[in-house]
Amino acid sequence: MDLSYSAESDAFRRDVAAFLKANWDAAAAAAAPDRREREAALRRKAVEHGYLYRGIPRQYGGSEQQPDILKAHIIREEFGKARAPMEIPGVGVQMVVPTLLECGSQWQRDFFVARTLNGEFRWAQGYSEPDAGSDLASVRTSAELVDGHWVINGQKTWSSLAHKAHYMFALVRTDRTARKHAGLSYLLLDLKQPGVTIRPLKQITGDAEFCEVFFDNVRTPQDWIVGAPGEGWAVSKTTLSHERSGFIGSAATSVALFGKLVELARHTMLNGRPAIEDPLVRERLGVLDGYVSAHQYSSYRQFSMAAHGQDAGIAPLMNKLVNTRIADDVAAIARDLIGSSLMLAPPLAGGRGAGNEKWVNQFMGSLGLAIAGGTSNIQRNLIAERGLGLPRDPSNADSAVVNA
């Protein structure tokens, strides 16, 4: 057990830090009107240096580095410290790009990957439907091949930011005679065309991030299919694994959130004293601190195992549930600390939250976390069946897990 880094790693860390010091000023960028351009410029330079899009070949706009989980970890830490932008967030980079690199055709990679990486193309996910959330294999949106085009009819839902996206990757039924997931295909389609109706769903916070998307004879060319017809299920599984390992598993979010809660407890007065001095508040924070530290050390261990090519076992299956639990517990303590502010409407995304009512968003967001990317009960099924080896529920044998 050694929590230090090798001299080689330390040198690499110094290089990354020096690069950021020379090329990025977070405070200046935050206020600048050309923030987006600055971020794009930094990303371009970071790719040149091999810091971003490391797993992606140069011809598609990546930096094509040897896989090195330790370097990736150091880059994340240093970029985090410098509050520098990393890869463009979202399903395009997290899900579409890896899927196309693994299962896409040559022209699809040439056309889509680089422009997704630089933010020119934005994507929406087209997996869930009103009757196919956790049970994804029962999607009903259909596509039929007519004169060299797939003609799509049906409805998708929970498509995050579809109203701001250019393209969608969708799981659709192309063979009604085949059994459940055997008849599914993975199609890419242009959202900016007649027949596509996008209706943002106002969510519990008042924001509208996800949308319903309706298809009325919407067309996409025959070769915009990823993989062969009927292989959609397998192709979508590729993306799912990227989703889970990518943006849900990290302990950093929980650690940062807990730090903010401790700050809130320091600055909130309770009976004329800072709340953090109250024994009950301290005990509740202490209980949560145990979970947060456990999660952090578990992530060290998972990271170390991955870096040494070992299977991390059951722990990675638990990350999402652990993050959800921590967010829920933070919300529970925060709501008692903010008191009457719980009765105020939270600031909308992009708006300015003046005071404690911004914790109302954390409160509701913690609920969103329990649902998005597979509800907590679906996560429990996964842990029980894949992790603990308990038998599958027969009613549930064809199910998969998605929401986004």
Add this chain to the structure above:
Amino acid sequence: MNFLLSPEQIEIQTAVARYLDAECPSTRLHELFDAPDGRADPRLWRGLLDLGVAGLALPEAYGGMGLELVDLALVAETLGSRAAPTPFLGHVIAALAISLAGSEAQKQRWLPGLADGSITATVALAEDGAAWQPEQWRVAAASALTGHKSFVTHAAQADLIVVGLEGGRFGIVRAGADGLSITPQDGIDRTRPCAVLAFDRTPAELLEGGADAAARLCDAALVLAAADAFGGASRCVEMAVDYAKLRRQFGVVIGQFQALKHQLADMATDIEPARGLYWYAAHAWDRLPEQASRSAAQAKAHLADRYLHVARRTVEAHGGIGYTWEFDVQIYLKRAMFDYAWLGVPALHRSRAAALAGW
């Protein structure tokens, strides 16, 4: 960054596990648990001593293996996972106390025998029930001791007892010393029988070191208790899962029911990611001294708390059979109760951890 066990550490843990599986299966565990005098099985202890467990973290110069607290904690986890009735806990803590606080001559005199197990020791910390912290020790540091200690594990079979004294000093009392009386307590965890010790002008050999050594010793003890709790809790989850795969009701194994699956998933999710708490605390004790006390307090509070919770849920998951004396889980539940309260309940250590974090 390498937050993993070394092959040697895995080997030690595997050797202890294999030995316990052979020598202390469930039937033997119950025999020992039900033995009237509550004494640890000398043969089982001897076998563990032959594997080197007592000297693992003692310096090589005194017959130890010169390894670290992490290594000792891995053994504690394995003993916890088998609920093994041995004097391990008191013995290794007493030896650590002499290693931390003893003079050169004292170490030379005592440590080799403790490392090879020719001497068995235990440690007497608590006064008046809940006074576990060195600041609360009131028995005067002198060459003759007068006062009481309680919850002293395996006192009856110890050749020497390391006693926590006023000001965080330690004294060594020999078995059969004048004015020493040992009264067994009706302890809940019969794998670690306890006694009240009364001293009446009892001759003691004072160790050289003071409060710093005592604080450090208590941190190590917390880590070992945390490791025991992790081992026991993990075993409880395994027992509950195994039973769910075996027991049939309504024509199917009960593990197929989602309600039970979710309980088991929650139990596993409570425990498995918490392994690193005691690893980190042990590592901090060895290598990151400024974090040692807080990490130890946090690890003990969290793991002891979760162990008791999971042991309770394991009884429930077994239904009626879980509530019987014949079934193993009662032994784990009682060990969890011991781990919860030994050295102080979770709330005490959370409060210490909060203060150490500067909250």
